[in-house]
């Protein structure tokens with residue numbers, strides 16, 4: 001069941017965490033996510049507020 005972080009502004013998929021085979025640290029925290037993708041949406045350039053991912057929704061899909 002992947003966890004998908006999306007930009008709440010443009011809906012771009014920012015990061016997908018797959019539960020198997022990606023890493024062993026579990027779902028990245030917002031800080032870890034920022035370190036991976038930066039503090040702005042690569043799609044629309046919207047700056048994410050820190051430390052909360054106000055603009056990013058976490059969704060799990062079965």
Ligand SMILES: [Zn+2]
Pocket residue numbers: 007008009010011012041042043044045046
């Ligand atoms: Zn965006």
